[in-house]
Amino acid sequence: MTNISKDRPVSSQSAIEKMRAMIKPIIEKKIKPNAEMIDKTGQFPRENLLYLASEGWNSVTIPKEWGGLDFGYVGLSVAAEEIGKVDASTGLVYAMHVGAVQAIHIFGSQSQKERWLPKVREGYLGTLSISEKATGGHVWYNRSQAKNDGTEYIINAQKSFTTSGGQADFYIVQTRTAGSRDPKEHSSFIVDGHKDGIIAKPWKALGVRGNHSGPLTFENVRVSYQDLLPADGLDVLNGTGVAIGLNAVWLGVAQGALDAAVAHTTRTVHRDFNKSLADYGVIRQKLAEVKIRITGLRAWQLDLARRLDELRALNESSLPLASEIKEQKVQATELADFAARVAMDVAGGFGYVEGIFERIYRDARGGIPMAPSNNVAREQIGKELLSLPLELWEEGK
Numbered sequence: 001m002t003n004i005s006k007d008r009p010v011s012s013q014s015a016i017e018k019m020r021a022m023i024k025p026i027i028e029k030k031i032k033p034n035a036e037m038i039d040k041t042g043q044f045p046r047e048n049l050l051y052l053a054s055e056g057w058n059s060v061t062i063p064k065e066w067g068g069l070d071f072g073y074v075g076l077s078v079a080a081e082e083i084g085k086v087d088a089s090t091g092l093v094y095a096m097h098v099g100a101v102q103a104i105h106i107f108g109s110q111s112q113k114e115r116w117l118p119k120v121r122e123g124y125l126g127t128l129s130i131s132e133k134a135t136g137g138h139v140w141y142n143r144s145q146a147k148n149d150g151t152e153y154i155i156n157a158q159k160s161f162t163t164s165g166g167q168a169d170f171y172i173v174q175t176r177t178a179g180s181r182d183p184k185e186h187s188s189f190i191v192d193g194h195k196d197g198i199i200a201k202p203w204k205a206l207g208v209r210g211n212h213s214g215p216l217t218f219e220n221v222r223v224s225y226q227d228l229l230p231a232d233g234l235d236v237l238n239g240t241g242v243a244i245g246l247n248a249v250w251l252g253v254a255q256g257a258l259d260a261a262v263a264h265t266t267r268t269v270h271r272d273f274n275k276s277l278a279d280y281g282v283i284r285q286k287l288a289e290v291k292i293r294i295t296g297l298r299a300w301q302l303d304l305a306r307r308l309d310e311l312r313a314l315n316e317s318s319l320p321l322a323s324e325i326k327e328q329k330v331q332a333t334e335l336a337d338f339a340a341r342v343a344m345d346v347a348g349g350f351g352y353v354e355g356i357f358e359r360i361y362r363d364a365r366g367g368i369p370m371a372p373s374n375n376v377a378r379e380q381i382g383k384e385l386l387s388l389p390l391e392l393w394e395e396g397k
Contacts, residue, residue, distance in 0.1 A: 010075060016074065023082050038087065039210065042209040042210060044211075044212050050123045059117075061241070062102075062105045062120070066117035068117075073305040073306075076248065077245070080248035080249045080252065081249070081251050084248065084250065084251065089208045090210065092208055093125075093163060096163040103128070104116050105117065124170065125168050128162075129173045129174070129216055130159070130371075132159055134158070136160070137371040142174055144175045145176035146178040148178040153222070154220055155191070156221075158215070162213060165200040165203070165213060165215070166198070166199075168193045171198075184393055185232070186233025189228055198217070198218055198219075200214060207361075207363040246367075248332075253360065254335045255294055260357060261357075264346065287342070332367070
């Protein structure tokens with residue numbers, strides 16, 4: 001694999017373009033050819049993730065001492081966008097995996113890093129298991145609570161949407177802290193995905209059919225003390241950078257929709273007037289609007305990634321960027337939806353039949369309800385703007 005020169009920072013434009021050039025052949029060779037099959041069958045994209053791991057991209061953010069590429073959040077943003085352009089399912093699995101890896105990298109003990117991070121380079125797949133049916137999109141408010149049982153913790157939890165559910169080799173599972181009566185105290189555990197008592201329900205969905213984000217139940221799952229992350233669970237949730245990766249996927253979905261629309265527009269000719277679709281001004285303007293929004297969002301994406309990397313380099317919390325990343329989530333998911341609708345509109349009847357346009361259209365809908373849903377996010381953003389309390393917990397419950 002070609003190395004990124006350290007003469008210039010990873011966040012430089014030349015480094016970003018080099019990273020794109022590195023991952024694109026991988027995507028063209030393995031991920032893009034599998035996209036239609038994954039959508040039709042709902043097959044989990046493990047083959048794609050194993051191939052990415054073999055090329056180092058599953059370890060994109062972690063240092064080379066653990067077998068990583070050490071490209072940081074900028075590298076994650078580049079990779080997740082490029083994957084999202086061709087297959088949202090693989091993109092979401094990938095972004096959640098990197099978020100789980102980062103949880104161990106940032107918050108894990110030396111022993112936890114030694115036991116788990118080298119396995120990622122070998123193909124181990126991780127994810128976060130946070131949201132619960134009882135509290136819906138309020139992912140910070142867990143009702144489940146770990147139980148202290150001597151040298152182990154026992155986890156009983158009903159998780160509502162866990163990407164890679166039933167497929168991951170390890171889960172970062174968040175519950176209320178064992179023994180605590182404070183609803184604001186949370187713990188995060190590294191749970192071996194092959195343990196007995198982890199039950200995944202089938203995932204059948206409108207779109208992103210390969211990401212297996214169905215309900216996941218933990219029934220009396222025992223976790224050793226050594227797999228409790230030594231940090232508050234909410235810090236883990238806010239500090240892994242999973243959202244920045246997911247936002248990059250939706251940016252990629254928007255770009256993939258635009259690419260498909262441009263390709264269709266330039267090759268389609270109406271023989272009655274001998275005009276290409278590109279000759280119609282209304283179509284050009286629709287596509288231009290998508291392009292303008294993508295350009296702005298990509299600049300924001302890379303700026304946030306650079307700032308996250310700067311905070312990591314200083315060993316400082318990423319919490320100051322949490323609100324802005326949430327704002328970007330709203331824009332990224334709604335841009336993906338907008339771009340998919342424009343692409344289907346431009347394609348006319350061909351967009352409506354089974355194929356790339358209707359697949360992207362279905363996939364693009366997935367980001368808007370993804371936690372925090374855009375409705376919840378807007379409410380939080382508005383309250384923060386007006387200096388109103390967020391009221392995240394009901395005390396004493």
